[in-house]
Amino acid sequence: MRKYFIRGGVSLNKVRLGIIGIGRIGINHARIATTLDNIDLVGYCDIIKEKANYAGSKYGVKVYYDYKEMVDCVDAVIVCVQTEIHYEIARFFIENRKHVLIEKPITINVIEAENLIELAQKKEIVLSCGHVERFNSAVIALNDIININNIISISVKRMSPMDYRVKDIDVVSDLMIHDIDIILSLMKPYKVINVMAMKSIVKSDSKERNHADYCVAQLEFENGAIADLTASRVTEKKIRKLYINELDRFIEVNYLDKGLTTYKNFTAMLGESSICNKDTKYQEESLIQKIFTNSRDSLYEEQKNFINAILGLDKLKVTGKDAVEALKIVKRIQEKIYA
The missing domain is CATH 3.30.360.10 (Dihydrodipicolinate Reductase; domain 2)
Incomplete structure (x- = not known):
């Protein structure tokens, strides 16, 4: 059955997406996000201002230097930062009922990963991990x-x-x-x-x-x-x-x-x-x-699946449980x- 994402009581068919971390994987996610019709790309975030500015100017979207500043502007985020801070960033967005795709590994340790899974279930949000293969x-x-x-x-x-x-x-x-x-x-x-x-x-x-x-x-x-x-x-x-x-x-x-x-x-x-x-x-x-x-782009298929799972159009193929x-x-x- 076709479902739509609900924001403020209104049914929508687009997800407001933010990308955190503009390294090699982050910039590829940024490129793909501009090609999917059901994504409203909000902006990019990186603590290194030059990276954020580059992505912002390349794709014409807003830049952030602190991930917390984008929380009210997004429905979902893709986290592409160093593994040791995956938990901190993902937990912040999940607590604020935002859907999260984290690049692998999901966290540094199993306890952190299980905490995120439990919180995501409680908040009823989509939590996935970038096992792109x-x-x-x-x-x-x-x-x-x-x-x-x-x-x-x-x-x-x-x-x-x-x-x-x-x-x-x-x-x-x-x-x-x-x-x-x-x-x-x-x-x-x-x-x-x-x-x-x-x-x-x-x-x-x-x-x-x-x-x-x-x-x-x-x-x-x-x-x-x-x-x-x-x-x-x-x-x-x-x-x-x-x-x-x-x-x-x-x-x-x-x-x-x-x-x-x-x-x-x-x-x-x-x-x-x-x-x-x-x-x-x-x-x-x-x-x-x-x-x-x-020969489809695997990262493209991963991101599309994440967004479609949020919208209720597809089953999530890589769950938090798989990642842990x-x-x-x-x-x-x-x-x-x-x-």
Whole structure:
């Protein structure tokens, strides 16, 4: 049933949106927000005035240097600041009954995340988290073809060149969390029963903060399936690939080009060696199938879903509960590598 957002007793079909934090992700959210018809873009906020001014002049909207100043002008916000202040900003807007999309990870710790979820439920607002790979068209197609009961293992590699931009979180919270979220969503309802992990610290600022730059983790699920994950922010090639080994099929996902390929062995009949006894020769062949996926912008789809969920036009695809479940596995991995 089609619903509309209610503001001041009036039904509306647009959401007044503010974007907080104008870094790489924030500026992309800003670009997308100008293209969606059901968004009334209110303005951008950043404590660095030059960033806020740049976004404001580029897209012709108001700028703010203090997020609290925009609270009466918005219905929803997208929070793209450092993880350590996610909770403070999100809680402020939720308390004021504003819908919130927070970039991943949802918060620094599980307690903060659970507090936000509880408050969002109490205030009856939409709380989502930026697990953008859920909106990757190859991942969406993957959900349609996998057989969860046939999965033997999942393997994923998310590797990038040296990144000096992210300093407040380690590679598990920064990169591996994407794939943790995807794997948990693929493996539902099965739970993780065991976690193993190792790490390497490479960058000088990472050594100061004791933050892993390279991590290998293994998750064991209650149905016997195993997932191994590698995340690196010190590798001289950008790799984003996921592999699923099923009982009778192998599946490869390339997050970067949204490619999805399946491999399956089958028995091909070559011919009959004798007409009388009909003895038949066979040969094992490999059937390779490339599955078509669209090339839509994943961040665009994420933001559209958030806005449509507010308006009652779509079901929210990444909930606060999803985000906290991924964060819990992140913390279990971190307990292993920093023990």
